[in-house]
Amino acid sequence: LGERARLDLWSGPAAWRRAGAEDPEALAALDELLAALRAPADPAALDRLAAVFDLEAAARCAAIAVLVGSIHADRAHNHVWFFDPARGRLEPLLWDANGFGVHAEPELPVEVARHPLAERLLCDVRFVHRRNQILWDLLHGAGSAASLTVQVDRLLASFGGALRDDPEPVRLVLRRGVFQTERLDGRQLAAAREEFAAFVTRREALLRAHFGDARATIEPHPENPAWSIVT
Secondary structure: OOOHHHHHHHOOOOOOOOOOOOOOOHHHHHHHHHHHEEEEEEOHHHHHHHHHOHHHHHHHHHHHHHHHHOOOOOOOOOOOOEEOOOOOOEEEEEOOOOOOOOOOOOOOOOOOOOOOOHHOOOHHHHHHHHHHHHHHHHHOOOOOHHHHHHHHHHHHHHHHHHHHHOOOOEEEEOOOEEEEEEEEOOOHHHHHHHHHHHHHHHHHHHHHHHHHHOOEEEOOOOOOOEEEEEO
């Protein structure tokens, strides 16, 4: 991050790097999004956010991040948003996720908020419900531990021989918050595969338990019988 680590991304558009031609409409959307995040977390602020930020795309990104245990995006970096001029909205891209144990254990809690956007989105029950629907579908499809392990086995079968024949293979390891390279013996491929399989199996167990413990209650509002309290 260098000097950019001192910038406050959430104070206004000036702190953000922008690619492509300067677009006043995109800057206005970014400014409105950040203003909505600085406003109190009430329904009006949530509606302001939804008007300029694609919550469906955000729910998909969040579901995948939860699935793989990604916590790389934080207050200072790792946010990439695309402005769609046809819709007038910003949409998030899943960027540099670093999942599957790079930064977190498989028992990482589901609800993790490391930046103001995540904090606000978790206040919106519509967003959380949609994220959960997508996460549920992933767990019962391409994101299941069995499916992910099959995909990795196919990849290893396609290029595993090249890794074994490489005279100096290395892999990135995270030590005290800093990535370093470590020599990788070709014979360690099988162990690395088992580490991956163990991670996704434990992660799936936690997520299934999370859904298995889901409960909801609906009670009449004590002061207004026309309202309900959903917990």
